[in-house]
Amino acid sequence: MVLGVSRGRYVARxxxxxxxxxxxxxxxxxxxxxxxxxxxxxxDAFVTLNDKVRFFFLATTVQENGVSTExxxxxxxDLHLKPFRTRPITLLYRxxxxxxxxxxxxxxxRNLPSYTGGANENRGxxxxxxxxxxxxxxxxxxxxxxxxxxxxxxxxxYSWRYRNRLSAEREFSIGRVRLGPYTRFELYYDSRFxxxxxxxxxxxxxxxxxxxxxxxxxxxxxxxxxxxxxxHTRALGAVPPSTFRLRQGHSSFRPAATKSP
Numbered sequence: 001m002v003l004g005v006s007r008g009r010y011v012a013r014x015x016x017x018x019x020x021x022x023x024x025x026x027x028x029x030x031x032x033x034x035x036x037x038x039x040x041x042x043x044d045a046f047v048t049l050n051d052k053v054r055f056f057f058l059a060t061t062v063q064e065n066g067v068s069t070e071x072x073x074x075x076x077x078d079l080h081l082k083p084f085r086t087r088p089i090t091l092l093y094r095x096x097x098x099x100x101x102x103x104x105x106x107x108x109x110r111n112l113p114s115y116t117g118g119a120n121e122n123r124g125x126x127x128x129x130x131x132x133x134x135x136x137x138x139x140x141x142x143x144x145x146x147x148x149x150x151x152x153x154x155x156x157x158y159s160w161r162y163r164n165r166l167s168a169e170r171e172f173s174i175g176r177v178r179l180g181p182y183t184r185f186e187l188y189y190d191s192r193f194x195x196x197x198x199x200x201x202x203x204x205x206x207x208x209x210x211x212x213x214x215x216x217x218x219x220x221x222x223x224x225x226x227x228x229x230x231x232h233t234r235a236l237g238a239v240p241p242s243t244f245r246l247r248q249g250h251s252s253f254r255p256a257a258t259k260s261p
Contacts, residue, residue, distance in 0.1 A: 076108025
């Protein structure tokens with residue numbers, strides 16, 4: 001596939017935006033005395049090749065007291081099946097096409113460096129996410145059940161972790177404003193401890209900024225029981241996902257919602 005001049009200009013502009021946002025994450029360790037809750041800024045980018053295949057890139061960091069303590073950078077390949085056969089307009093996710101599909105399969109690689117002298121990690125990721133629209137329930141709710149296996153190499157030592165995340169979400173409009181509130185609950189099984197070691201609850205929403213651009217903000221609570229004493233984490237997160245569409249004869253840079261990492 002050869003990109004035309006206009007197509008290449010759109011893609012280059014989009015990639016520059018993603019790179020600059022990633023650099024902002026890496027350099028965002030400016031002290032903030034008032035910050036007492038960890039903040040997880042993240043940048044996602046999707047490159048759509050066709051109706052069934054896309055690439056997913058991510059860059060994120062964990063900030064505590066204004067200092068970046070660790071990061072995560074990854075590349076993934078997404079495969080999705082055919083769209084739902086029947087769906088009301090209220091279940092049409094306009095910016096994240098994968099949510100209009102019955103099944104998403106993702107394979108990827110993540111690098112998680114530590115900026116404080118902790119352990120570095122290389123991680124393989126395999127995900128299978130079936131989705132089902134509950135038509136008529138609370139104005140039509142989309143339910144997703146993400147099953148994910150992490151193949152972890154922490155300082156060269158191998159372990160694996162299984163994660164099951166159940167999500168419920170719904171898009172709707174209030175006047176001209178379109179919202180996408182969601183809630184998620186996830187359980188982690190860690191082979192290092194041979195038990196279910198963590199639970200996580202997330203409450204958030206996507207918010208439109210322009211006609212083709214949305215940002216996602218959420219509150220996250222984690223209960224880690226892997227070691228004693230148990231660790232409780234409350235954090236705020238923000239994601240401005242972007243989509244780059246490469247089509248034969250057509251291309252556009254269209255920022256989109258939402259992450260499904």
